[in-house]
Amino acid sequence: MSDTDNTAPDADGHRNVIEVRDLVTHYGDRMILKGISMDVRADEIMVIMGGSGSGKSTLLRHLMALEHHTSGTMRILGQDIDELSGVELVELRQKLGVAFQGGALFSSMTVGENVMLPLFEHTKLDRKTMEIMTRMKLQVVELGGFENLMPSELSGGMIKRAAFARAIVMDPKILFCDEPSAGLDPVVASQLDDLILLLRDALGMTVVVVTHELESAFKIADRITVLDRGHILFIGTPDELRASDNQRIQNLLNRVAEDDAMDADTYLNRLTGETPAYRPL
């Protein structure tokens, strides 16, 4: 039985691999996510968008079970992550792959060793088999023959592709991608978009992508979630997003900057530095 079979279909008949309900998170005293509820369906590419400070990176870290939330529930592959033991969480994480924004390749290891690491840590395969699997995954991302290079010898696009190879080496059920196109030229960014589509179609993965690249989002997304100041502003297909008459969404799509309304006293306080944090005792 596959892991997605552990999840019961929702009212619309979709099997959700991720279910988030009323998620509230804080950094210190600051509330970042203010009651997020969303689902990610099996085999879809869900793109999470939003401006800077909208909470999209924070949401991704929570979806990857890297942070503790203040309240709410989160089920990944049918398992409530609050109820998992340490061993169960490790087992769950083996079904998740993550391609970090900067690649997060281990600089002291070769590209091949980086990709092989999850196999080395979590399987009892012999080294020859692991090397074959590593080469196969590197070929999927068109990095065949680069396994003996160090990460410092790769270009930005190659680092991202190597990170994808490491993320998929355990054949994860869900692949998370943090800003895959950031810092890349349009051609390489487009190649990465194609790679994400290929991974979903050929390997049957559910993909969650955080990005602020509109072109990339519309190209790869089955559905898009738009976050705004810790709230969900929109969840739907790219066509539904384009057709939305919400002003904030239109501002995002048309790259129109938004200024927060600020009263005169607050503005004066900001200029003079007399914010509440420095108010005299």
Add this chain to the structure above:
Amino acid sequence: MTPTDTRNPIVVMTERIGRAVVAGVEEIGLGAMMVIESFYWLIFGRREKQAVRFGAIAEQCMAIGIQAVPIIALLAATIGMMLAIQGIHTLRIFGAESRVTIGISFSVVREFAPLITGIVIAGRSGSALAARIGTMKINQEVDALYVMGINPVRFLVVPSLVAMLIMLPALTLFSDFVGLFFAGVYVNLDLGISLAAYADETIELLSVDDLMHGLGKSVIFSFLIAVIGVVNGASVQGGAEGVGKATTRAVVQSISAIIVTDMLFAFVVTR
């Protein structure tokens, strides 16, 4: 203090001291947790399906211990000869320079070998540990370990801690021999005492307790260097500048901790 901070300076100072104390206690707590968690993974790692790998420990033993042999040998030889020079110079005032072996033996084995070895390893490996963990943290490599289901303490900290616990006492022992040998060479050249006679007298003077005094200190130094390196690396914030600050801080704290602990150890054990 910010340009707009108009509070009473005493209040500001008290607040700063309070924050520093809390931060210090937090770091000590984090260090203690790291040590406890490290031993947990060493003992129960296999049960948790994350056994500590021998290969990783061996790799760290090479980096921390074997690669440090040349510099430790150089410094131990220099310290041994320096003690011989100073000892002979001082004792010559009383016409007792032939008794220099006593001072050299105890000084090298009980004090200088563990101290100089600890300081070199703090500067060399403690800083490297802080820089490595700090860099991995800012590059999201630590996050990558978590999402791959690899516990960073088991993967990064345990091999370094175990290697430190093995190699620092081993290097201290090596330092003992090198320091004593080169002191003997100088004594032989200056006073004409043969190396065999010098060795006989040294063996007669030193007891197992003296050896264990030095080695015991080196075990404590191992903990201090590893924990301070890891805590500073794990506390890195910001980019490359943060790593630089953490590395410097790790070295300064390690060397300070080693010297203070050395004095406390000597005070407790020799009285």
